[in-house]
Amino acid sequence: MKSIVSKKRVFAKFILAMGFFVFVTSLAFGQMKRERTTKVDREIFLAGSIITLPSVTQLPASNLNFTIQHAFGPISDGFKELFGLDASSNIRFGLDYGVTDNISVGIGRSRFDKVYDARVKAKIATFGDAQPTVVSVFGNLGIDSQDNGADLSDRASSHISVLLARSINEKLSIQLSPAWSHFNTAKENIIFGGGIEKEENDLVSLGIATRYALNNQVSILAEYIPVVGSRSDGSEGAFSLGVDLEAGGHVFQIFLTSTQWIAPQYVVSKSRNNFFDGDFGFGFNIHRVF
Amino acid sequence: MKAHLTIKTILAWTILLLSWSPQVVVSQVVETNKGEVEFTSHVPLHTFSGVSKELVGKIDFGTGTVDFYVDLSSLKTGIGKRDKDMRTTLEVDQYPFAEFFGSFTKPMNLDLTSDLAVEVKGDFSIHGVSKEVTITGTLKKKGLSWQLDASWSLLLSDYNIEPPKLLIMKVDEKQDIRISSLLSPESK
Structure with missing residues (x-):
């Protein structure tokens, strides 16, 4: 019985410590996680033609x-x-x-x-x-x-x-x-x-x-x-x-x-x-x- | 002993749960992921702008912190080749974001319905360089949301950015930045 109470006490202390740690760090380091919002396609060819062949490179809208x-x-x-x-x-x-x-x-x-x-x-x-x-x-x-x-x-x-x-x-x-x-x-x-x-x-x-x-x-x-x-x-x-x-x-x-x-x-x-x-x-x- | 343990356990679990959701404690958090940021560059006889509508930001009125960032690849100047040159100049693959993290310099009266002049102080980072800046702007309440408008200027050399050239003309060192964003209560 004593051992169970002791384990519960250790567990409670652990939860308490974790809680304080996460709580304090979440306030102190409240920066958002940076996430990329835009994917840039890798350029396959640089211009609309390769030499004489037309290439897949597309002109952006209104360009x-x-x-x-x-x-x-x-x-x-x-x-x-x-x-x-x-x-x-x-x-x-x-x-x-x-x-x-x-x-x-x-x-x-x-x-x-x-x-x-x-x-x-x-x-x-x-x-x-x-x-x-x-x-x-x-x-x-x-x-x-x-x-x-x-x-x-x-x-x-x-x-x-x-x-x-x-x-x-x-x-x-x-x-x-x-x-x-x-x-x-x-x-x-x-x-x-x-x-x-x-x-x-x-x-x-x-x-x-x-x-x-x-x-x-x-x-x-x-x-x-x-x-x-x-x-x-x-x-x-x-x-x-x-x-x-x-x-x-x-x-x-x-x-x-x-x-x-x-x-x-x-x-x-x-x-x-x-x-x-x-x-x-x-x-x-x-x-x-x- | 049992009662003592129970109270301690409840206290521990409460703190842990609160820590997972700090907005429960600090409820006045507004955010956006569709804010607008615009830069204006000057070259002799010509001015051009780049705009992104993917500014991500969060203001925590409880703690007074202000956090904004934009993926620099989302900036569009209207000419694809120029966008590519800009990404190369800013080394976007290595430094993908321009970001600000700081806090309000003065307490604010959030009950005001008129434009609220605000000042924030914090670190602005781009191209792998951070500098402390102070930015002024306005906040205006719109229902449960807040409209934020702010502008400031930066010098490319402060951030180790080599001004790009348009043919033989060099882009001016000074870049004017403007942000405009409607921030709404944080979705839980």
């Missing part, structure tokens, strides 16, 4: 992005042509606007074939926190505005792509972009030395791209856009290798590329050079968000 994309002639032309800078170059000016955080629309104009384009990109889904996977769809409508007497419908082209991107870790990201490109008119081009090369109305491609972050500001980029199935005569899968530089609200992309085409359906159909044969030129993109 306006101005883009200059520039691709010069072949470096293999040598010093006489200042390594392609004297050659005819393609340039595209574009404006994109974030309608919501998940949908953006844009317009642009390229010098080659005087192509006006309108595009839309929508993020469909995001999976995972630490290693996010993003699924987006991208559509582009192009109109060739050359003064050649063609009907408007014959000038139209389109490109629809699913963008599947994943951040493998903090440094490495990859993207797959299966796409269907369509031209209302398949052109036939007379080539030097005789013969005709025929372009395709419909092309299927599988864009593959990667980004490797060297630090917060600088990344290495690579992309390859092989055509799967029938392709335009004489065309080659476009390959590009570049560097992403992020500074003060701008993203600068400096690259070597085997294509001078910029609108994605034109890249798929009309790129004629093989990067690994040394047929590539210098190019750059500048993205500025307002």
Whole structure:
């Protein structure tokens, strides 16, 4: 009996001591527990385009992005042509606007074939926190505005792509972009030395791209856009290798590329050079968000 | 002996239970998790603001303590790239919060229905640096809730924050901070 009373007394003292301790500390250290309220998605790519491929990176709502994309002639032309800078170059000016955080629309104009384009990109889904996977769809409508007497419908082209991107870790990201490109008119081009090369109305491609972050500001980029199935005569899968530089609200992309085409359906159909044969030129993109 | 033990046990359990719910003793606790905080930055020829509506705060009128914090990732300036630059500058991954913990400097008459000028003194922390600050503001009773408005300025160099650059223009050292929040009785 004595032992039970003694145990009860010890227990009561313990409860009393605990109570005082918790009570006093709760008054003395009344700070709330700090808890994160916002999750910031890890960036898979820094800009809306990788080099020529559209990326899953979405423009936030109400943000306006101005883009200059520039691709010069072949470096293999040598010093006489200042390594392609004297050659005819393609340039595209574009404006994109974030309608919501998940949908953006844009317009642009390229010098080659005087192509006006309108595009839309929508993020469909995001999976995972630490290693996010993003699924987006991208559509582009192009109109060739050359003064050649063609009907408007014959000038139209389109490109629809699913963008599947994943951040493998903090440094490495990859993207797959299966796409269907369509031209209302398949052109036939007379080539030097005789013969005709025929372009395709419909092309299927599988864009593959990667980004490797060297630090917060600088990344290495690579992309390859092989055509799967029938392709335009004489065309080659476009390959590009570049560097992403992020500074003060701008993203600068400096690259070597085997294509001078910029609108994605034109890249798929009309790129004629093989990067690994040394047929590539210098190019750059500048993205500025307002 | 038995009676003595029983009284002691009841006393112990009472204190323990009270300690689990200190608001039973100090009932005048109001809180929010949807307060608004805004900073205004100046660069030559340009001013921009960042806003968060995820300010978390608690005022305990019983003990006079004031506790606020905001997840810095929730601040939005309207331009995604600028938000990213800001998170990089503030090293948000390492120091995710801006926080204040302090107490009222003077006793207050909580029965007043007009705006109540208040002053708090305590530690403001950001970027891993804490400094003692005194902040003035107003409290106004709205039913059972209290509307708090306060503003003050801080110098980035006081908190080891390197002012970011917008191209060649450097953001001003001085940042104006404003908070506005409706605090409601603590939910039990």
